[in-house]
Amino acid sequence: MNMKENIVPLRLPEGSTDCHFHLYGPFEQFPPGDEGRFSPTRPFTIEDAFAHWDRIGVSRGVIVHAVGSGEDNAVTFDALRRYPDRLRATAILRPDVSDRRLDELTENGFRAVRVTMIRQDGKPVSTKGTSFDDLKILAPRLLERGWHAQIWIECSDLEEAAPELEKTGLTFVVDHMCRTMADKGPHHPHYQAFLDRLRSGRYWTKISGADRNTRIGRPYDDTRGFMKAIVEAAPDQVVWGSDWPHVGHTAETTPRMQDLLQLLFDCVPEPAVRQKILVDNPDRLYGFKS
Secondary structure (H helix, E strand, O other): OOHHHHOOOOOOOOOEEEEEEOOEOOOOOOOOOOOHHHOOOOOEOHHHHHHHHHHHOEEEEEEEOOHHHOOOOHHHHHHHHHOOOOEEEEEOOOOOOOHHHHHHHHHOOEEEEEEEOOEEOOEEOOOOOEOHHHHHHHHHHHHHOOOEEEEEOOHHHHHHHHHHHHOOOOOEEEHHHHOOOHHHOOOOHHHHHHHHHHHHOOEEEEEOOHHHHOOOOOOOHHHHHHHHHHHHHOHHHEEEOOOOOOOOOOOOOOOOHHHHHHHHHHHOOOHHHHHHHHHHHHHHHHOOOO
């Protein structure tokens, strides 16, 4: 008997939320922007996302608007308008965005601005999107509307930037487990400082991006220590995301969803904690109604 036939695909609990995914297209309606190596190679629509969710048990999601989706947030706005009960989103903003537009985005389910501060091995990964300087200008108006800042940043850069970030008064959601390469190790002082920030209650993070942070590839065993450390430190400040559709990967390196789910189940073995991360915490952070 083929042992693979006995493997039951993992599924997430009812009400689960994918708190990090992207949309691209249809291109004739929503032309893509230039995001360098993160530019999409084909359309990935909200209907494609729903089909992906159906296979793994996801009910709701948070669209992370990407430069490769176009800088006007249009594709994300359209999906929110059509599926308001299932979706929330983060936006890319410029400092000159009008109050009227901010109110419109808020009313339709946008809850955060995504801020690009990411470097890997000391080199910028992307310089596109909303910058830290933009955030400082936008912050007072975002606070008025109950938004948070989703920041794409590595732990040593966060350690340096945190004092200035915190002057904005905002709450922060840190992408991809603080986007720290696995060989740095979760015991690094700057990663420990990141965990302390989670414990403070002002910071959140997404246990996502293992395929971005690994140095060894599938099934991303070198990222387990980071995920476990996050969940142990502050399970009330954690959400999960798939990062679908995994732009920037080659055909050989594109993650297999079951590998990502297995990593989640292995690092968060208690069903009650998974329920918190997948269902309850997204309710609080993004305003979903279970």
